[in-house]
Amino acid sequence: MAITSTFQPEFEFDYDDTLPLLHQYSIPVMQRTIYNKMRALFRVKHGYSQRARSWIGPGYHGLLIYGLVRKLLPRSVVDVGTCWGFSALCAALAMEDARLNSQVLTIDRSEHTDYGSDAFFDRLRRDKVFQVVGLSKQQLPQYAPVTIDLAFVDGGHSYEQVHFDATFLSRRLSPNGILMLDDCVAEYAGVEQAAREIEYEFGLTRTTFRRIAMFSSRPFATSLTQADKIGTAQLR
């Protein structure tokens, strides 16, 4: 199913199997704000956009996070691996756009301060982001909400780290919750192994969008990639 959009990133962006969910909620917003803004910021700071490309890539995870927050209206969102804040800010912006009175908890072992100052990001961070610096193994038990509606795991990519993060978050996932693991591809064998184990151990349904494995206790996830079925709003 081809989706037309006015979104014009600097490089090829294949919409053919992009979800209507993303189209409906994410793309115009991402264009106007975070995605382009962050890349522009990086160009200014570093003189070239390659670095921005390497860490946010085509931004699929941000689109997906934004779209899911808009659609699910989660009360609690956890983001493991803040880095420069792309994923956390995408969740934060969606919360703001959906007028959700929630915050995204984001954890990173180190604080990346290289993003410079930007009034828009500063405000979003202040209002919608709860940032914790430290290892996820130590900080999740201390700060994670008891029930988690949406979680994005993109911290340490070793099997042990992903397994810990994903197991911890799965235990707290609400009945309608979604857990996402980034980089679930062959080059990250540890992520793949942890994903297989989580799926089995918690009896979760899994689907993979680009390189993001998504888990849910409900069966909608399997049809999430079938664009023709999205209209039935199985997310609700």
Ligand SMILES: C[S@@+](CC[C@H](N)C(=O)[O-])C[C@H]1O[C@@H](n2cnc3c(N)ncnc32)[C@H](O)[C@@H]1O
């Ligand atoms: C791929 S980056 C995250 C990218 C970010 N989610 C985004 O959308 O731009 C991975 C981050 O995980 C952090 N990290 C690695 N191991 C970690 C751990 N055990 N606990 C917390 N953060 C960790 C790294 O410092 C790094 O900033």
